Amino acid sequence: MHQKDLVTTLDWARQEGWNPGRDDARLFLSADPEGFLIADHEGAPAASISLVGVGPGHAFLGLFICRADLRGRGLAGPLWDAAMAQAQGRSVGLDGVVAQQGRYAAQGFRATHRTLRFAGIAPARSGGDEGRSEAIVAADLPAIRALDRQATGFDRPGFLSVWMQPRDGHVVHLIRDGTEAAAVGVLRACDVGWKIGPLLARSAEAARAVLHDLVALAQGDRIMIDVPDDQPDAAALARSLGLAPVFETARMWNGPPPPRGTGMEYGVATLELG
Structure with a gap:
């Protein structure tokens, strides 16, 4: 699939209310350039699917x-x-909406946990919230990759090298702990408001600090974060900001899922790529 076809696919997604990020076509292709397929009908794009590698066995x-x-x-x-x-x-993993989970189960997929999308208006920073996180630099990427691998079970250096690259409308904040990344989060501009993801952390305190710093940058705009329900602190953090659940998916796998670090994933990078 060429980038122009992926732009078309994301236009369909936009019409369905998926609210993609403004730069998602380029970002998605970076994850696995051969992983996007499109079907034509009478010479025009008609349907799409992606299968992106997230490690040697997944x-x-x-x-x-x-x-x-x-x-x-x-x-x-x-x-x-x-x-x-x-x-x-x-x-093979996917995030399946409730209406399609029965179909995926019939294809051999089994749910491991739910993902809840929380959304609302980004509040102003409270007086006691001091910024602890910092913008990343290129030298932080190995530590971020290690944290991502431990939190998600994925090994996706190509995706992270682009997704973790700050630019206009795409903010990446990090808390360092020596040579390790204690927490990292991304805020990206979407058609409507902003999405936060991933949000990965070794503690709830570090996750909260990065989340509050990112939310402060979107003050007054609509924000969204996709929270795994097997990390209870994540939902509590979202609710503490006045966000409310608006829909859910199930993380489902056909075959053994990758080993995820217990409680380190507070926000999913993207429902389309995991």
């Missing part, structure tokens, strides 16, 4: 969407089959 499936006016014509099934064949024996 891949993540997403962006499974068909153009609204072409649904029900049998375009999605062959595309699904092509993506699953591309897995080549790897375990």
Whole structure:
């Protein structure tokens, strides 16, 4: 899939209310340039799916969407089959909306936990919240990769090298602990407001500090964060900011899931790529 086709796919997602990030086409392709598939109908893009490698034994499936006016014509099934064949024996994960979880279960996927999207208006920083996090530098990437691998079980250096690169509309904050990353979080501009993710931390205190610093930058705008429900402190942090759950997905795997560090993932990078 070329970037222009991925832009088209994200336009479909936008129409469905997925609220993609403004730079997601470029960021997504960086994760796995060969991992995005598209089906044509009469010479025009009609349906898409992605299967992005997240380690030698695991891949993540997403962006499974068909153009609204072409649904029900049998375009999605062959595309699904092509993506699953591309897995080549790897375990495949996805974040499935409630309405589709039964279909995924029939394909051999099993839920490991739920992911809850919290959303609301970013509050002003309270007087006692002092900024502890800092913008990252290139030398921080190995420590961030190590934290990401421990928190998610994924090994995705190509994705992180771009996703963790600060620029206009894409803020990355970090708390260092010697040579380790104690916490890291990303705030990225979307069609509507901002999304926070990932938010990874070795403690709830560090997660809170990074989260509050990022939220302060979006003060008065709508913010969203996708929270794994097997990290109870994450939901509590979101609620402490006045955010409320607006929908949920299930993290599902066909095959053994990767080993995740207990309680270190406070916010998912993106539901499309894991």
